[in-house]
Amino acid sequence: MSTDTESSYADGFGQVSRTAGTVFRYLLLGATMFGIVTLAVLLVYVANDAIRPLTADLGWHLTFFLTLVVPTAVVGGYLARRNVPALKLGGMVIGMLGVFLLFSGGVAIVFVDIVPPLTGLSYVVGLLVPAALTVVLTKYEQQIPFTLRVAATGAAFILSLVGVPGYFHSIPEIVRQLPVVPADWMILTLVLGGVAAVVVGQYVARIREDTTAGLAAGASALVLTGLAAVVGPTLGVDANAAAVVTSVAFVPTLAYAGGAAVTREQERIGLLLAAVVIGGSLVGAVAVDALGFAGPQSWVDWQFLTSAHSGTAENAGLYPAIGGSILLMATVAALSFPLGVGAAVYLEEYAPDNAFTRFIDVNISNLAGVPSVVYGLLGLGVFVTYLGQPTGTVLIGGATLALLILPIVIISSREAIRAVPSDMRQASYGMGATRWQTVKNVVLPEAFPGILTGTILALGRAIGETAPLIMIGAPNVLFSLPTELTSKVSAMPLQVYAWSSLFASEDFYTKAVPAGVVVLLAVLLAMNSIAIVLRNKFESEN
């Protein structure tokens, strides 16, 4: 009886053979790897064209191999065997420095070239004054009725930023017309260093659970930024650049590394890895310079990053396009974040479950898949033709791209809000909180990292979009940074497209195009890495 049953099972499976299973398994592996490997081959090819590592002297490679690769491999190998969390910490510090250095370049473009520091300062002051007033008003929350508070806050901001024409100037205008103005680097130190000080101070105060330590850390961050700006010029670094790089890249990395060294005793040895990598790079750079070995003649060089398009591929650069992409992303973020999060909160927390909501639900999911060229047409139709705006400006481009990523922002924000345990909501209601208080104090803070992750990933999609920009008539070539919302804008992918299509020469294909692709991908990877780090942190906390 039992043998019968077994044989019938075997019949059902057909002939039992290990080979079939193995073949199937490797076919699946092949399917998994196919896309990744093809893309990797292309990227290696492009990177080789752009960076040209083989043009460097053998001595250059050898020097860096000895100073950077070997020590890193030794320390990394040791940590990988003994202490993986420490290895992660070291990698985190290095990655942080790299990504923040990249962003400090972007910040420098925005706060030095696009917005003159004095204008920036004037707006910061113009915003700080009413913000301070709001803080004061919040203190007397109990005494002042809600509507009055809202009205006062709104009036303070409007008065401060716009002023009353004919009676008194807005605060930004007053600051700009001050007879004596500080030098640019002082303003940068104050504004960017100030932001860095607040962030670092809060971070240190939180991990040390000590307000005084936080204050000290914040103050030293500010001092460090100012010091860099003062010392920078003596070392041949522009004071403005020194202030920006220090406040955006060095200070946060230092704070993170320092914080880890103090609080995470098990893992602090990982900082050795970061020290080896950074020290090795510096020693290698100095050694190469002293020994006279030539580095690779990369097309992604300082000239490429800081100059505009040129008729010859060697002199062509990406600068206006980088600035354009940054401005576009700022506009997109400013437009899509409040709209997207607002919609997500409504749909998750307020909307009744009826046919209308489900209809909206289905449509948002579909909109996320609509091709970008259709959004480009939408932008052209609505903003340019119907509203009569000029073509190809920062505002129009940003608005079109914001529409494009809005469904993605809504969907990912909803996921994040849905992931907040309903126990927390119930607890909040149980304590007598209203729905608005629950959303404000429980749901949004808890969901915020997830919302941010989704938004950054969506921005990563927007930064690579070309078709909508072509549709709204963004110029193929421009020579200067856009400085206002109404100036024409180009973007990195658009510039790469223009080089590859309108400047058909072999030169552009082998030099400018790969260099542009490498820069675009570097920015994209930096953005995505931040999103991934945020997500991991978020997940490990839950």
Added chain:
Amino acid sequence: MTRNSDSGLSRRKFLIASGAAGLAGLAGCTENNTDGEGGSGGDSEGGDSSGDGSNELSGTIDIAGSSTVFPLATAMGERFQTEHSEVNINLQSTGSGGGFANYFCTGQTDFNNASRPIKGEEETQCEDNDVTPVELKVATDALTVIVNNDNDFIGEGLTVEQLQTIFSAESTPTTWSDVNSEWPDEEIQIYGPTDASGTYDYFIEAIIGEEGPGHRQDYSATEQDRTIIQGVQGSEYAIGYMGFAYYSESTDAVQAVPIENDAGEFVEPSLDTALSGEYNPLSRPLFTYPARESLAEEHVAEFARYWMENSTSREIVADEVGYVPLGDDEQQEMLDTLNAAIEEAN
């Protein structure tokens, strides 16, 4: 909850503390500045909003239009920009017709490049929007017919009649043997610019005839000249046409077809043959059309002058871009037209 209120408290303290630090810093900086203003003036003056350099040109110039003239306009813009860094020049390649209809005549751009003269209906459209185009010739182009490098059957070249047979909507031969029975019985693959392109319009005018049956539509049309080159490079039995500048960038990839001229000689396109007039009927003038209304602005007028003054430059027009520069007489004529228009605009 306690944890929350704790962090809220420290945040507030920080805000206050950093505000105080900021104020202190601000005070320090201003003082510093009064002391060292004379010394560090050169350093900080650049970004100040006080009106400096009133003679410096500034403003925005928007240029759209022909993809054929685009490289030339870019070369001029690049040079002008290095001399006047406050002028922003935005260039877009839309095709001559696309530029007139969607950008120039609607008042969105200051210049429209064209690889053919403006059409009557375009002038009417411009007039309706109070835009007055000023015709300026900027260079001469040799419209180039290209075939695959392996193509040896066309012999010493093509006649205008043969081109007409291949490209007109009337005959639409599908194989080369339909054009000439001695040629192989293989399908002709045709690449060319779209009907938004001035190159397309000029080809009709010069080869097929304005009154004729028109251009055949069953061909691979693209605004990207590179695509035309790639298409012809990829197939032995392909033919296409484009501006000379793009061909001159990739002379190894495809071969230019000598065209029989009015003297009965087969002439290959080149800068010299176009200039001497031997290469006909496919050599053509290239234009840019500034709007007279825009010329009232000084930076636009200056850029137009700059372009005309450099239109005889062999270095820019011929060596870098690949067109035939204007002669001195033509240049003078254009400068006169331009100056008259600028005067009228002001």
